[in-house]
Amino acid sequence: MIRREALIGFAHGQWTARLDEQRFYASEWKALREQLVRFCRQNGAGQAVRIYLRFDMRDIPRWFHQYQTHYFNEIIELKA
Amino acid sequence: MEANTTQVNRKWYSGMLRTEDWWAAWLGIFLFVLGMLHIFHIDAVGWMIKPKHWELTDLMHHFSWAKLLKTSSKTYANWHPLAALLFSYIALLLMTTAGAYFQGWNLRKFVSGFTTVFFLTVFTWILGYEAHISAVDATVKGHNWYREFGLSWGLQLGGASFIIALAVGLLIGNFFKGWASQLAEAAKPEWFIKTAIVLLGAKMGIMAMKAAGFTKDLALAGAAAAFVAYLLIWPVVYFIARKYFGLNRESAAVLSSGISICGVSASIATAGAVRAKPLIPVAVSGLIVVFALLELVVLPPAYVKMAPAQPIVNGAAMGMTVKTDGADAAAGAILDDLHRVQHLRQTGEKWEEGWILSAAILTKIWIDIFIGIWAFVLTLVWMRNVDNHGVKKKLPASEIWHRFPKFVLAYLLVWFVLMFVMKFLPDILPAVKEGAHLVQGSYRKFLFMLTFLTIGLITDFSKLRGMGRMALLYGLALFVIIAPLAYLVAWIFHHSMLPPVAD
Numbered sequence A: 001m002i003r004r005e006a007l008i009g010f011a012h013g014q015w016t017a018r019l020d021e022q023r024f025y026a027s028e029w030k031a032l033r034e035q036l037v038r039f040c041r042q043n044g045a046g047q048a049v050r051i052y053l054r055f056d057m058r059d060i061p062r063w064f065h066q067y068q069t070h071y072f073n074e075i076i077e078l079k080a
Numbered sequence B: 001m002e003a004n005t006t007q008v009n010r011k012w013y014s015g016m017l018r019t020e021d022w023w024a025a026w027l028g029i030f031l032f033v034l035g036m037l038h039i040f041h042i043d044a045v046g047w048m049i050k051p052k053h054w055e056l057t058d059l060m061h062h063f064s065w066a067k068l069l070k071t072s073s074k075t076y077a078n079w080h081p082l083a084a085l086l087f088s089y090i091a092l093l094l095m096t097t098a099g100a101y102f103q104g105w106n107l108r109k110f111v112s113g114f115t116t117v118f119f120l121t122v123f124t125w126i127l128g129y130e131a132h133i134s135a136v137d138a139t140v141k142g143h144n145w146y147r148e149f150g151l152s153w154g155l156q157l158g159g160a161s162f163i164i165a166l167a168v169g170l171l172i173g174n175f176f177k178g179w180a181s182q183l184a185e186a187a188k189p190e191w192f193i194k195t196a197i198v199l200l201g202a203k204m205g206i207m208a209m210k211a212a213g214f215t216k217d218l219a220l221a222g223a224a225a226a227f228v229a230y231l232l233i234w235p236v237v238y239f240i241a242r243k244y245f246g247l248n249r250e251s252a253a254v255l256s257s258g259i260s261i262c263g264v265s266a267s268i269a270t271a272g273a274v275r276a277k278p279l280i281p282v283a284v285s286g287l288i289v290v291f292a293l294l295e296l297v298v299l300p301p302a303y304v305k306m307a308p309a310q311p312i313v314n315g316a317a318m319g320m321t322v323k324t325d326g327a328d329a330a331a332g333a334i335l336d337d338l339h340r341v342q343h344l345r346q347t348g349e350k351w352e353e354g355w356i357l358s359a360a361i362l363t364k365i366w367i368d369i370f371i372g373i374w375a376f377v378l379t380l381v382w383m384r385n386v387d388n389h390g391v392k393k394k395l396p397a398s399e400i401w402h403r404f405p406k407f408v409l410a411y412l413l414v415w416f417v418l419m420f421v422m423k424f425l426p427d428i429l430p431a432v433k434e435g436a437h438l439v440q441g442s443y444r445k446f447l448f449m450l451t452f453l454t455i456g457l458i459t460d461f462s463k464l465r466g467m468g469r470m471a472l473l474y475g476l477a478l479f480v481i482i483a484p485l486a487y488l489v490a491w492i493f494h495h496s497m498l499p500p501v502a503d
Helices: A029-042 A062-066 B020-040 B056-061 B081-102 B107-127 B161-175 B177-186 B189-210 B212-243 B249-273 B279-306 B311-321 B325-347 B355-385 B398-402 B406-424 B426-458 B468-494
Strands: A002-011 A014-019 A022-026 A049-055 A073-078 B049-051 B069-071 B392-394
Touching (some): A029 A049, A062 B189, A062 B279, A073 B398, B020 B189, B020 B426, B049 B107, B049 B426, B069 B081, B081 B107, B107 B161, B107 B426, B161 B279, B161 B325, B189 B355, B212 B355, B249 B355, B249 B468, B279 B325, B279 B426, B279 B468, B311 B355, B311 B468, B325 B355, B325 B426, B406 B426
Antiparallel strands (some): A002 A014, A014 A022
16 A cells, blocks of 8 residues: 655645645645545556645644644545 | 644654643643652752732832742742842743744744743732732731731732733733734743643642542542533534524534634634634634633623632633633632632631632643544544545544643643652652642742733734624623533532632
């Protein structure tokens, strides 16, 4: 199984993701995840892929970090 | 340093050096360990200043710093009060600046901001001990300050320093916004209060030595009440937000958590859980902070007036009603003072300090712990019912851990260390108690004072502008649904509990 990590963020009203050198943008979360899935399927060479989606807290204003230090992580698994 | 690159929670130990939550744990433990050096006959904490009862005419007649300030322990009693003040400032500045450095804050702004905040806090702390404001006409520990100062009148408020600090903070935060923004880097009420709560663990340990059964009951009742409040209040607010205010699912969920559970912390956790845009909790948080301040000012005197014979119920209800840890602890401290002063004036009997406050904090701590579990459950529900398109998604159990309030671990650690010593190491118990008493006394109270001042600094009432519908929902939900329900739950689990009488 191939393991990938996508760093998730939010800027200027859009969800963002960085996976390898690729950047993804979408106004809705589902649309961003679909882009990531599509990309991994196309570049997975037919193998099973596990994508770790991890939110980068730098995109939450720092003032809020005193209240909560985690937004979300998620794992997506794609079959071979 | 991690703060300069990404701030991603990959491992269980992620954020140990870069988050305020962890730094509250580190600072609290550090101070506790310093206190424990008493075991080796080393007093490493007694230099911390604390105010003395003073009277204005007397001070003006013969001014002396020694009438205003003293050190926490007799070891340093021969220090000049200003030397102790300077040493306290430098020591606390070094400790907090270490945290600021690792968290990647602007050190120049932090140091200048903390310096101002520190001395403003000391000023308000001293002011609150003026006899006409604080002295109560009753004998406590052999002193009746009201009579000893020969007062003909007095407000008899007991600990008024908290209110003065809050008022000064609010004044600066709302009328001198340029100055407030310069202090912003050091205006960290959540950090200060979480560190204070860790030290409150020492207080709980000491209290448990005196009344183990009552402490256990208080902790268990707090857990049960917090759990019931979650299940009861959240669905009601969510339903109203959807049905009568037309909010979408994400906004309703975030707002419900913010109003009904634990303010900003829960709203961010819920927003992440339901994959809401971070803009939503940011918008909701402005409301939460302003309303939390209103609650902390309005509810303590209202509860004391409404139910003077139910101090622990009132404390627990406060923990479930007042949002944000800082505002809750602040409200609990005010409630503790008001109840004890009223009881003292009416009966001449002094309830031990800290139990009512602990009731408020214990319910809040349980709520903080449950946030992670609640967010996890919400994510599962969302994935299954709302966000269930196509691909196979897994929810790592570490999500609960990443949202777990780490300062609670330090609070429990400190508490259990004291319990352990009491049970298995009775020979060193007197020294341990002495050290614990010092850190949970002056340091904890000073951190509370810092919290009051900085809550005032960060509360900007102008943020309510343009939030009409949400503000209306928030106000309605808070005072019509949450406060009564929380009170009912608190009463069910805590009624007839009374604080022990002080020695």
